Amino acid sequence: MTRPEPPATGTDLLVLHALRCGGHAGPARVAAATGLGESDAESELIDLAVAGLVTHSGGGFGGWGLTDAGRAAAAERITGELESAGARVALRAAFDGFLVLNPELLDLCAAWQLRSVDGVMTANDHGDPSYDARVLARFAEFDQRAAVVCAELSAALPRFGRYRARLAEARQRAASGALEYVTDSTASYHTVWAELHEDLLATLGIPR
Amino acid sequence: MRWIRPLSAQVDEAAELLGGKAHGLVVLHRLGLRVPAGFVVTTEACRAFLRDGRLPDGLGDELATAVTDLEASTGRRFGGSRAPLAVSVRSGAGVSMPGMMNTILNLGLTTAATAGLAAETGDPRFALDSRLRLLSGFAAAITNLDADGVGAVLGGAPGRGTGDEEADLTGAIGAVEDLIRRRRGRPIPDDAARQLELAVRTVLSSWDTPRARTYRDLHDVPHDLGTAAIVQTMVFGNRDDRSGTGVAFSRDPNTGGNVPFGEVMFGRQGEDVVSGRALTRPLRELADREPAVWTGLLDALSRIEGHYRDACYVEFTFQSGELWILQVRPGRFVGGAAVRVAADLADERVIGRREALLRVSAGHLRHVRTPRMATTERTDILARGLGACPGVAAGRVATTADGAVRMAADGPVILVRPETSPHDLRGLAAAAGIVTARGGPASHAAVVARSMAKPAVVGVTGLTVDVAGGSVGAGGRTIGEGTLVTIDGTSGEVALGSPRTVTTTAAAHLHRLLGWADDVSGDHSERDEVQRLSAAHAVLRHG
Structure with missing residues (x-):
């Protein structure tokens, strides 16, 4: 028996939920998280602000964030989408697969940042290309298994497909020498993975 | 068999x-x-x-x-x-x-x-x-x-x-x-x-x-x-109120000082200490509550040190007042603590000066200069966790990312959270240092702190964060948002106020050890510390 594919998530909900999962962000990060163009993302943010669901704060660490009403609306609509797609069981099963991978990913990130030199844990200064290459090779192997889980997630709800694209992009950039795409940038593998984790908890309604 | x-x-x-x-x-x-x-x-x-x-x-x-x-x-x-x-x-x-x-x-x-x-x-x-x-x-x-x-x-x-x-x-x-x-x-x-x-x-x-x-x-x-x-x-540390479990170092792993150091929990099983699931007490409390266990432990640590001729680490459990040792290994101290233990053991004539030199690596010397909190008897330690990113940071406590961003305009902030998620990113960016109740050295908070090179302490057992009330609880005490604290991302200590920061806790020991290194290499010229040690290592290993 095949179930019809759930409909694509509306762009307003995509933007709202991106702020729910990624925290405060500017239009560029919202665009990256949702796959929308930056101006479309910004236009969506402005509409949501008019509706009282998001607000913009200034200053060095400012950006767009959810209002209390926006947080409530995001939770209600994301749950509604899950239930009307009948995707809870499939998503829950895929989440179990995610939980197996999560400590591995965190291990890899720690190994990227720290290494044992003369028995002393030391910040990895990335001066030893052979060590970095070994960690990145493990990332590549990990990423193949992550792809399996991501495929299960997007089969359950198509919007999860965006994570696969973002993770693959982070890994490829890191592999081609942009080392900040492992743990450091806001589009790094670790950052995207953490947003995916938050998304799964939010969508399934699991408290931290 | x-x-x-x-x-x-x-x-x-x-x-x-x-x-x-x-x-x-x-x-x-x-x-x-x-x-x-x-x-x-x-x-x-x-x-x-x-x-x-x-x-x-x-x-x-x-x-x-x-x-x-x-x-x-x-x-x-x-x-x-x-x-x-x-x-x-x-x-x-x-x-x-x-x-x-x-x-x-x-x-x-x-x-x-x-x-x-x-x-x-x-x-x-x-x-x-x-x-x-x-x-x-x-x-x-x-x-x-x-x-x-x-x-x-x-x-x-x-x-x-x-x-x-x-x-x-x-x-x-x-x-x-x-x-x-x-x-x-x-x-x-x-x-x-x-x-x-x-x-x-x-x-x-x-x-x-x-x-x-x-x-x-x-x-x-x-x-x-x-x-x-x-x-x-199995020995059950959770058997009765004269039972418990703990970990102990024969010397202080933070400084190398020659005093036993560790944690104990009464009425608990071993994995609770290691996993950080429950509240621990300073090891010294054993002396009052279970004097026979304490004496037995001191005797064990001294015998084991004698065997390894090095600082050591044990995991122990006591059941109804009876001490059992469950695991042992050499202490594997790092940085200034490694320097101090090597020099002290040579002074105590437990090992020779040459062996003392070989026990200290260039990597240890690089860590000797990591800023550390200078703790004294007057230092008011609020809580202890795991150091996840070295360095010392002092600032006012914020319990939310929003609070950290707001307060950072008026001075340094320490963000204290149960654990961190992507929501905390801008708070982490705004803060001078990070403390979390849960998580280990590979947790989200630890990975992000290192990516931003900010001192961090994670896995602080018993730390509670009351966001609504704007307060943090630890060890039976409650402090409000805005309280000044200092964290040491090497030792995992969180102290009230702003204790002095030092760049080495082992200056005298380092000076003595490097003097021995120059004696071995025969080169007393002006050079950096790593060069002096490496010259001695070259003679000891190949000469």
Whole structure:
């Protein structure tokens, strides 16, 4: 028996939920998280602000964030989408697969940042290309298994497909020498993975 | 026996065969220290298991014989409904791979044995709690999850928080049993001998989990060594109020100072200390509450130091006032602490000056200059966790990312959170330092802190964050948002106020040690510290 594919998530909900999962962000990060163009993302943010669901704060660490009403609306609509797609069981099963991978990913990130030199844990200064290459090779192997889980997630709800694209992009950039795409940038593998984790908890309604 | 060795002073085999943990237990036996009776399934058995995909022929019979011996020496029955014997099954490879492999505790607590333990102790809560820990250990291994993962999979399991502790435990046991049945297709056998075989298989298999393989790849550990499995009589730190568990260093690992250092918990089982699930007390409290245990521990630390001729680390449990040592290893101090211990041991004539020089690496010297909090008796330590990113930061406490961003406009902020998620990113960016209640050195908070090079302390047991009330609780005290604190991302200490920061705690020792280095190399010219040490190493290793 095949179930019809759930409909694509509306762009307003995509933007709202991106702020729910990624925290405060500017239009560029919202665009990256949702796959929308930056101006479309910004236009969506402005509409949501008019509706009282998001607000913009200034200053060095400012950006767009959810209002209390926006947080409530995001939770209600994301749950509604899950239930009307009948995707809870499939998503829950895929989440179990995610939980197996999560400590591995965190291990890899720690190994990227720290290494044992003369028995002393030391910040990895990335001066030893052979060590970095070994960690990145493990990332590549990990990423193949992550792809399996991501495929299960997007089969359950198509919007999860965006994570696969973002993770693959982070890994490829890191592999081609942009080392900040492992743990450091806001589009790094670790950052995207953490947003995916938050998304799964939010969508399934699991408290931290 | 072919695949099994008893844990005793007479065993004379290498750590490659017994694993490092069991080898340490043999050392403890030789030193005349009290170690729970037990035996070890060798790494050779593990290699055969990994090669053939099944336990080697004869191991089953050897396990049965070894258990019979344990029953005889303890006067208890494995899986018995009266005076039941429970054991721990722990991994222990020839090379240390901390936290990468499985451990199963309280093994043999079948339903009947659990009832037996409850009747014997008159404490059903203790017996059920022990059985829950057994099942959770299996669940973690079967699902390939860590303890947090098992918790997340169980989610809002039924039977929690009813106010009736026994009913809660029974509910939790049911939920874990369901999870195991779902994932494994069948329950854990309710038969002690079959549980033991399953546990040994589980521990040996855990050599090959993806995490363990990654660890070996990154640390140059060959994949074909295998792990041993250590089976020991359980001693229960949660037995009564004269029981407990702890970890101890013979010297202070933060400074290298010659005073025992560690943590103790009363009325708890061992994994609670290591996992950081419950509140610990400073080791010194043992002296008042259990003077005989304290004296015994000091004696053990001194004997073990004598053996290793180095600072050492032990894990211990005391049951009804009786001390047992469960694990031992050299201290492996780093940075200034390594320098100080090497120099002190040479001054104490425990080791020669040349050996002292060889024990300090260039890597240690680089860490000697990491800024540290200078703690004195007047330093008011609010809480301790794990240092996740070195350095010292002082600032006012914020309990939310928004608060951190707002307060950072007026001066440095320390962001204190239960754990962090992507929501906290801008707060992490705004803060000078980070403290979290949960998580280890590879947690989200730790990874992000290092990516931003900010001092961080994670896994602060017992730390509570009240966002609504804008306060933080630890060790029975509550401090409000805005309170000035200082954190040390090396030692994991969180202090009230702003204690002095120093760039080395071992200046005098370093000066002395480098003087010896110049004597060895014969070069007294002006050079940097690493060059002076390396010149001495070159002479000692090749000269």
